[in-house]
Structures are given as C-alpha cells and as structure tokens.
Amino acid sequence: MSTDGAGVLERILTEDEAAILDAWNTALREGASLQGGRIREAELRTQAKAVLGQLRDALASNSLDADGEGFAPLRETLADISRSRAIQGFTPTDTANFVFSLKEPIFEALRRSADVDASTLAAGVWAAGKVLDRLGLHTMEVFLASREEVIGRQGQEIAELSTPVVRLWDGILALPLIGTLDSARTGVVMENLLQAIVDEEAEIAIIDITGVPTVDTLVAQHLLKTVAAARLMGADCIVSGIRPQIAQTMVHLGVELNVVSKATLADAFAVALKRTGRKVVRQQAPAEERR
Amino acid sequence: MTVTKTEALPVRSGDDVVRVRQRVRALAVEIGLGLVDQTKIITAASELARNTLDYGGGGDVRMETVLAGTRKGLRLTFEDQGPGIADIEQAMTDHYTSGGGLGLGLGGAKRLSNEFHIESTPGSGTRVTIARWK
Ligand SMILES: Nc1ncnc2c1ncn2[C@@H]1O[C@H](COP(=O)(O)OP(=O)(O)OP(=O)(O)O)[C@@H](O)[C@H]1O
Numbered sequence: 001m002s003t004d005g006a007g008v009l010e011r012i013l014t015e016d017e018a019a020i021l022d023a024w025n026t027a028l029r030e031g032a033s034l035q036g037g038r039i040r041e042a043e044l045r046t047q048a049k050a051v052l053g054q055l056r057d058a059l060a061s062n063s064l065d066a067d068g069e070g071f072a073p074l075r076e077t078l079a080d081i082s083r084s085r086a087i088q089g090f091t092p093t094d095t096a097n098f099v100f101s102l103k104e105p106i107f108e109a110l111r112r113s114a115d116v117d118a119s120t121l122a123a124g125v126w127a128a129g130k131v132l133d134r135l136g137l138h139t140m141e142v143f144l145a146s147r148e149e150v151i152g153r154q155g156q157e158i159a160e161l162s163t164p165v166v167r168l169w170d171g172i173l174a175l176p177l178i179g180t181l182d183s184a185r186t187g188v189v190m191e192n193l194l195q196a197i198v199d200e201e202a203e204i205a206i207i208d209i210t211g212v213p214t215v216d217t218l219v220a221q222h223l224l225k226t227v228a229a230a231r232l233m234g235a236d237c238i239v240s241g242i243r244p245q246i247a248q249t250m251v252h253l254g255v256e257l258n259v260v261s262k263a264t265l266a267d268a269f270a271v272a273l274k275r276t277g278r279k280v281v282r283q284q285a286p287a288e289e290r291r
Numbered sequence: 292m293t294v295t296k297t298e299a300l301p302v303r304s305g306d307d308v309v310r311v312r313q314r315v316r317a318l319a320v321e322i323g324l325g326l327v328d329q330t331k332i333i334t335a336a337s338e339l340a341r342n343t344l345d346y347g348g349g350g351d352v353r354m355e356t357v358l359a360g361t362r363k364g365l366r367l368t369f370e371d372q373g374p375g376i377a378d379i380e381q382a383m384t385d386h387y388t389s390g391g392g393l394g395l396g397l398g399g400a401k402r403l404s405n406e407f408h409i410e411s412t413p414g415s416g417t418r419v420t421i422a423r424w425k
C-alpha cells in the first residue's frame with residue numbers, strides 16, 4: 001500500500017502542480033507565514049516551488065521513507081529554510097506550518113482527480129500524511145538546533161560587546177562594566193583595558209560599576225587585580241558608580257579597593273581632567289561674544 | 292516560626308551561582324526586604340554558593356520564606372557533601388583562604404546576615420544556614 005501511495009502522490013503532484021502550488025501559497029499567506037514582512041512573498045513562493053519539485057522527485061524513488069536516501073535533497077532544502085526562519089525570528093509554529101499547510105492542498109487535489117477511486121484516494125491521503133508529518137518534524141528539529149546555535153553565539157557576542165573600553169579624552173579611558181563579572185569575563189575585560197592603556201598611552205582609567213548588580217568577594221578580587229595590572233602599565237584607576245547599597249555591603253564584607261572612588265562617572269571624569277591638568281569651563285555668554 | 296514557602300536549587304556550576312542570586316533577589320523582594328537588605332542577603336548567598344561550588348565540590352541550596360509572628364524573613368541553607376572544614380574558627384577568620392581568595396566570604400556572609408550557623412564534619416560535608424529578617 002505504501003508504494004501505491006507514493007505512486008499516487010507523485011502522479012497528482014505532476015498533473016496538478018500549478019493548482020496545488022497556488023492553494024499552498026494562499027494557505028501560507030493566510031497562515032501569516034509572511035510574519036509581517038520578515039520574508040517577502042516572492043521568496044516564500046520560490047521556496048514552496050522548490051520544495052514541491054523536490055518532493056515529487058523524492059516520491060519518484062517509490063518510497064515514503066522521509067528519512068531515506070531519496071528524500072535527502074528535500075531534507076537539505078527544508079533544513080536551509082528552517083535555519084533561515086530561526087535566524088529571521090519566526091515562531092516554531094510558523095516554521096512547522098510551512099510543511100503542514102501543504103497537506104490540505106494535496107488532499108484537495110486527490111479529491112478533485114477524476115480517475116482516483118476510493119481506495120487509491122485513501123492510499124494517497126495516508127501517504128501524504130505520513131511523509132509530511134515526518135518532514136514537518138524534521139523542520140522543527142533543525143529549527144530548534146539553529147535557535148540554540150543563535151543563542152550560544154549571542155551569549156559570546158554579549159560578553160565581548162559588554163566590555164568596551166571608551167576613550168573619554170586624551171589619556172583618559174573609561175570601562176563601563178555591565179552584568180555579572182565572572183572569571184572568564186574579567187579576563188576579557190582586563191585584556192581589553194590593558195591593551196587600550198598601551199594604545200592610548202592612558203594615564204587614568206575609570207572603571208564604572210553602575211551596571212554590576214552584585215559586588216561579592218570574587219568581583220572585588222577581580223577589580224583589585226584589574227586595578228593592580230593597570231598600575232603596572234602606568235595608569236591610575238578610579239572606580240565610579242558604587243551605589244550606596246553596594247558600598248554598605250562592601251564594608252560588611254570587609255573588602256577595600258584602595259583606589260579613589262566617585263559616585264558617578266561624571267564625577268570621576270572631572271577628577272581625571274583635573275589630575276591631567278585640565279578643567280571644563282562654561283563658555284562666555286554668547287551675547288558678549290558677539291559684541 | 293512557620294515556613295511559608297520552600298524552594299531548592301542545585302549549586303553545581305558558575306551559572307547556578309548566578310541563578311541562586313537571581314532567585315534570592317526575587318524572594319527578598321517578595322517578602323518586602325528593602326534595597327539594602329536585598330543586596331546584603333544576595334551578596335551573602337553569592338559567597339556561600341561559591342564556597343559550596345569551589346570547596347564543597349557542589350551541592351544545593353534550600354530557600355525558605357519564614358514567618359515569626361508578624362515578621363517575615365528569608366532563610367537559606369547551603370549544603371554539600373564535600374571534604375568539610377576541619378578548623379571552623381580558622382575558616383571564619385578574615386583573610387584566611389585555602390584557595391587563593393580574599394578569605395572574606397564566610398566572615399562577610401555572617402556580617403551580612405541576621406543569623407548565621409555553620410556545621411561541618413570533615414570527610415562528610417558542610418552546611419551553612421543564614422537568615423535575614425525584614
Ligand atoms: N563548603 C566548604 N567546604 C569546605 N571548605 C570550605 C567551605 N567553605 C569554606 N571553606 C574553607 O573556608 C575558607 C574560607 O572561606 P571564605 O569564603 O571565607 O574565603 P575564600 O572562599 O577562600 O575566599 P573569598 O570567599 O573571600 O573569595 C576557604 O578557603 C575554605 O578553605
């Protein structure tokens with residue numbers, strides 16, 4: 001019966017291709033597979049056409065085993081589509097529906113076909129269900145794997161992005177720390193800072209911890225090491241952004257940073273300017289200038 | 292004193308330590324601790340979780356919200372089946388460390404909490420309980 005089903009399906013896909021494709025495209029459009037412009041309709045059509053063609057080729061091998069040799073190219077295409085859906089931010093449902101929404105058009109085509117008797121119709125419907133269900137699951141598996149990849153990569157990117165060294169002025173750097181300071185990240189932070197101190201011939205580095213939620217002994221130790229390393233490279237550190245509750249907690253812990261600290265980055269910057277022999281003054285009143 | 296809620300989390304990786312801090316923060320907010328007290332208990336929890344991980348070889352934490360009369364509190368119990376601590380007094384001493392830390396975690400956790408209790412049996416493990424009251 002399975003071989004039978006494959007034959008029926010292949011024939012219907014060949015004879016009624018245009019109508020099936022049309023109905024599928026309509027279903028995709030109505031099923032919100034366009035995701036409000038995440039993907040263009042033309043692109044969706046191209047994908048649908050390619051998948052339908054490869055499905056027909058796969059069925060020509062007279063097999064309904066969607067995990068088998070004959071279906072390899074189709075699985076590959078679906079995997080590509082799935083991966084790009086994951087990156088484009090589609091929901092899992094929409095991604096699975098891409099395949100599942102092909103069922104209805106095929107069932108319709110089978111029913112329309114004049115020379116199909118009841119048992120052939122049943123064989124065709126059963127075959128379509130079996131194949132498309134398996135392919136739908138395959139699509140989901142790839143989708144989920146891709147999402148995990150995306151999440152892992154984003155984690156790494158965030159770690160790097162969230163440790164920038166900013167040049168505030170000649171010889172003055174700022175290091176705004178955000179998030180959890182684990183040992184791995186501290187390594188990146190320190191490396192970036194020391195490199196920037198050398199590149200900019202910096203005299204002062206401001207480490208701002210406004211964005212660090214918890215300062216425990218490990219974070220404190222990392223800060224102390226960073227300050228000491230900066231000193232060895234010839235730069236003094238100022239720590240800013242120690243919120244009142246953090247300051248209290250540090251006292252109870254018994255950690256002392258032994259560096260100048262300021263409430264805000266702005267205060268620290270003012271100290272840094274002063275120490276490097278500069279000051280910020282308000283411009284003279286514009287009215288006077290014009291005279 | 293009655294326990295109004297109990298939760299548990301594993302402490303087996305650095306990520307777990309982050310999760311413990313987040314959960315302790317949520318519970319501290321839930322019982323209405325102010326910002327300073329929240330920060331204190333979160334920081335103490337961070338110290339004890341890291342000791343559990345680094346010296347105890349991993350373990351778990353039980354987090355309980357408690358009620359004594361009308362007073363609400365948060366009680367945390369860290370437990371591991373690691374090597375234990377032979378000399379607790381020494382371990383509690385500020386700046387004593389066997390692992391290249393600052394040696395301030397245990398003493399700090401005690402100062403940051405309203406209640407602190409440590410039990411340890413060499414060869415079978417360590418249990419530290421702290422509480423912070425509103
Ligand atoms: N759960 C534990 N199991 C076994 N030994 C422990 C445990 N907790 C603490 N210790 C011992 O007690 C010592 C002191 O702990 P404490 O947390 O005060 O300092 P630290 O962890 O060494 O450094 P810091 O916490 O300041 O980064 C540790 O170095 C360790 O030898």
Ligand SMILES: [Mg+2]
Binds near residue numbers: 338396
């Ligand atoms: Mg410690």
